[in-house]
Amino acid sequence: MSLPLDRLLPIVLLLCSNIFMTFAWYGHLKYKSSPLPVAIAASWxxxxxxxxxxxxxxxxGSAVYSAPQLKGMQEVITLLVFAGFSAWFxxxxxxxxxxxGFGLIVVAAWLIFLE
Known part of the structure; x- marks a missing residue:
């Protein structure tokens, strides 16, 4: 079973946006000698x-998912991206x-999708 584009595109965009945001929020931790204002500017x-x-x-995504469903999806995607980023970068x-702990958050997100 494949997801139609209107359901898949928001997920792909959320995944890509979370990759950028994870670098914005946590990437500077690898460069702690950099001045804080530089880290802030780079993050922005x-x-x-x-x-x-x-x-x-x-x-x-709001055309096919509710706002709580979008947020739940975003949280799970954020955790998966962060897990890889934390280990790799x-x-x-x-x-x-x-x-x-992340698994419990995934269960919470799953509950949001129950009708």
């Missing part, structure tokens, strides 16, 4: 691209308790 610059993807994802793999 990266976040601009995140917004250019997030806003259309939510606008177009920050060299801080998640431990069992992190995965357990």
């Amino acid at each position: 610059g990266i976040a601009l691209f995140e917004y250019m993807l997030m806003v259309p994802a939510n606008r177009w 920050l060299d801080q793999p998640l431990k069992w308790n992190h995965w357990a």
Whole structure:
């Protein structure tokens, strides 16, 4: 079973926007010697691209998903992107308790989709 484009496009845009946002929020942690104002400016610059993807994802996604469903999806995508980013970019793999906590958030997001 494949997802129609109107259901898939918001998910793809949310995934891409979360990649940008994860770099904006956490990428500077790898460069702690950089001055804080530089980190803030770089983060804002990266976040601009995140917004250019997030806003259309939510606008177009609202045609097929409710706002709570979009938010639940976004949270799960954020956790998955962050898990990979933390291990790959920050060299801080998640431990069992992190995965357990994230798993509970995934269950919460799943509940949002029940009708």
